[in-house]
Amino acid sequence: MSNNSAVRELYTAGEPDYAVPPGETILEFLEESDMTQREFAVRAGMSAKHLNQLTKGLVSLTPDVAEKLESVTGIRARFWNRLEADYQSTRQRLRATRDAEVYTAWYQTLPVKELVKRGQVPQEPSDKASRWEQLLAFFGVASLDAWVELYEKPAAAFRKTKAYEAKVGSVASWLRLGELAAQEVHCAPFNKSGLQAAIPRLRELTVLPPQDFESDLVQICARNGVAIVFVKEITGSRSSGAARWVSPTKAVVQLSLRYKTDDQFWFTVFHELGHVLLHGKQDVRVEPVDKSTSEDPQELEADSFASEVLIPSRFRPRLSGLKSLADTKSFAREIGIAPGIVVGRLHHDGIWPHSWGNALKRRFELVDEQAE
Numbered sequence: 333m334s335n336n337s338a339v340r341e342l343y344t345a346g347e348p349d350y351a352v353p354p355g356e357t358i359l360e361f362l363e364e365s366d367m368t369q370r371e372f373a374v375r376a377g378m379s380a381k382h383l384n385q386l387t388k389g390l391v392s393l394t395p396d397v398a399e400k401l402e403s404v405t406g407i408r409a410r411f412w413n414r415l416e417a418d419y420q421s422t423r424q425r426l427r428a429t430r431d432a433e434v435y436t437a438w439y440q441t442l443p444v445k446e447l448v449k450r451g452q453v454p455q456e457p458s459d460k461a462s463r464w465e466q467l468l469a470f471f472g473v474a475s476l477d478a479w480v481e482l483y484e485k486p487a488a489a490f491r492k493t494k495a496y497e498a499k500v501g502s503v504a505s506w507l508r509l510g511e512l513a514a515q516e517v518h519c520a521p522f523n524k525s526g527l528q529a530a531i532p533r534l535r536e537l538t539v540l541p542p543q544d545f546e547s548d549l550v551q552i553c554a555r556n557g558v559a560i561v562f563v564k565e566i567t568g569s570r571s572s573g574a575a576r577w578v579s580p581t582k583a584v585v586q587l588s589l590r591y592k593t594d595d596q597f598w599f600t601v602f603h604e605l606g607h608v609l610l611h612g613k614q615d616v617r618v619e620p621v622d623k624s625t626s627e628d629p630q631e632l633e634a635d636s637f638a639s640e641v642l643i644p645s646r647f648r649p650r651l652s653g654l655k656s657l658a659d660t661k662s663f664a665r666e667i668g669i670a671p672g673i674v675v676g677r678l679h680h681d682g683i684w685p686h687s688w689g690n691a692l693k694r695r696f697e698l699v700d701e702q703a704e
Contacts, residue, residue: 358405392420393413435460483508486507487500503568519558520557522557534601535669558608572596642677652683
């Protein structure tokens with residue numbers, strides 16, 4: 333070998349600083365097979381809740397489950413058992429390296445009891461080390477640094493720009509729940525022109541009750557690359573909606589139904605779609621309880637977009653002439669929207685006091701989301 337020859341030196345790779353649960357491989361199989369977790373659970377004879385916790389590394393992959401996975405995936409049970417053994421070994425090693433003070437401080441910012449109640453974190457084991465691992469698994473991150481980058485920074489920015497108290501850990505947890513829900517919504521690649529063209533059809537849905545419009549709302553948006561998900565508010569998040577991109581071709585619009593009335597609901601829907609259509613793919617947009625003090629240009633643009641969709645500017649001069657419920661219903665029927673939305677606009681513009689006309693608003697409710 334000449335002196336000028338390249339010489340390669342091999343080094344022993346360091347131990348990984350994260351543990352990969354076998355559930356990651358299940359998620360890869362689901363993506364490749366275009367199968368939902370619910371369908372996989374049915375095929376494997378497992379509960380949806382158990383499979384969901386398995387994919388996050390929150391429960392152990394037992395030999396019995398490995399056999400079920402083999403029957404669905406065609407991948408030998410011994411492979412799954414090996415993945416579980418490697419995962420548990422790495423977890424045990426990492427437990428000894430966690431900075432207890434830092435992780436305890438992080439743990440205290442999160443709504444752990446509520447996540448347990450919703451079935452996102454298991455009841456047991458509940459010691460600190462186990463809880464840290466469960467929470468990292470829930471957020472789908474290997475370290476606190478990754479959590480800060482993906483969840484704390486957007487949540488903190490949201491709190492910083494709003495004139496009220498919102499808990500960063502609660503906002504981050506609510507956003508993560510939306511992310512997980514969006515994984516179950518199969519979407520075509522984002523189609524901006526298609527979504528824009530669908531806005532009139534989406535507006536027509538405002539006159540329907542939830543049991544009639546929900547499926548159409550989700551399907552129309554999914555055909556154009558937007559996952560619509562409904563996630564009950566986490567205590568302390570004080571969020572009504574959010575818009576963000578989970579991939580270059582998939583946006584998520586997350587709705588909490590905090591306000592529970594159709595005027596607020598539909599304004600939030602079109603506000604978030606406004607963000608998707610008008611603004612960049614990098615920002616996470618979270619909508620607060622009180623937006624009256626917002627001076628964010630993008631928030632104002634999204635507000636203007638939603639207002640124009642619901643009650644176009646050419647109709648607004650007529651609002652001041654609405655003096656009764658009958659007038660309001662007739663006007664709403666003429667322009668093709670729910671009368672509750674007209675009432676909401678009359679309240680917003682100060683034309684009617686907030687005590688008038690509420691009987692025309694429909695009320696919506698989210699069912700208990702705890703997985704069975």
